Amino acid sequence: GAGVSQSPSNKVTEKGKDVELRCDPISGHTALYWYRQSLGQGLEFLIYFQGNSAPDKSGLPSDRFSAERTGGSVSTLTIQRTQQEDSAVYLCASNLNTGGAGELFFGEGSRLTVL
Amino acid sequence: GENVEQHPSTLSVQEGDSAVIKCTYSDSASNYFPWYKQELGKGPQLIIDIRSNVGEKKDQRIAVTLNKTAKHFSLHITETQPEDSAVYFCAASDTGGFKTIFGAGTRLFVKA
Numbered sequence: 001g002a003g004v005s006q007s008p009s010n011k012v013t014e015k016g017k018d019v020e021l022r023c024d025p026i027s028g029h030t031a032l033y034w035y036r037q038s039l040g041q042g043l044e045f046l047i048y049f050q051g052n053s054a055p056d057k058s059g060l061p062s063d064r065f066s067a068e069r070t071g072g073s074v075s076t077l078t079i080q081r082t083q084q085e086d087s088a089v090y091l092c093a094s095n096l097n098t099g100g101a102g103e104l105f106f107g108e109g110s111r112l113t114v115l
Numbered sequence: 116g117e118n119v120e121q122h123p124s125t126l127s128v129q130e131g132d133s134a135v136i137k138c139t140y141s142d143s144a145s146n147y148f149p150w151y152k153q154e155l156g157k158g159p160q161l162i163i164d165i166r167s168n169v170g171e172k173k174d175q176r177i178a179v180t181l182n183k184t185a186k187h188f189s190l191h192i193t194e195t196q197p198e199d200s201a202v203y204f205c206a207a208s209d210t211g212g213f214k215t216i217f218g219a220g221t222r223l224f225v226k227a
Binding site for chain 2: 004031033035041042043045048050055056058091093101102103104106107108109
């Protein structure tokens with residue numbers, strides 16, 4: 001597709017269950033980012049990928065959060081044993097990143113609700 | 116690491132007035148400062164950006180200024196219109212461009 005695609009758009013789960021959120025970046029974009037946006041709040045950096053590697057995982061809130069990227073394309077953010085405080089919109093962005101900072105292209109996000 | 120502070124958190128203006136949003140950053144190595152607009156239910160979209168080798172940039176009704184010495188930058192919207200109502204985020208990027216840190220956002224209301 002033309003833009004960053006995220007799925008599911010909405011996910012309701014019970015506390016303690018695992019969830020997987022998927023991001024399909026713009027074709028050819030080498031950098032991929034995950035951010036978390038709690039209700040009415042700013043964008044909290046979680047992790048970024050350069051190709052398939054994640055040089056900076058410092059933003060992951062706990063060891064229940066993990067992410068991977070395969071083939072330099074699709075990325076999956078996994079939250080294990082979800083808690084109510086994990087409820088938020090999870091935004092993915094990609095960037096061409098040919099050696100300098102530039103525009104991030106965001107998807108519309110996956111809204112996670114943990115009951 | 117980088118920390119970006121943004122003010123105000125909420126801004127209400129009358130249609131036609133100007134709106135100014137201010138941000139400060141902590142990492143003197145940051146050299147790229149984008150501004151994003153987020154409409155309800157959408158992801159943020161870039162509206163303007165500035166790099167550290169310039170002090171001001173303008174695009175129609177939107178302008179951004181940068182003061183590297185003071186480590187602050189501002190967004191100016193002139194002749195505001197109701198469709199400018201949204202949440203605006205400033206951000207700063209490190210020298211590698213790999214990590215963009217966002218401010219907390221400003222909710223702008225433009226009253227018709």
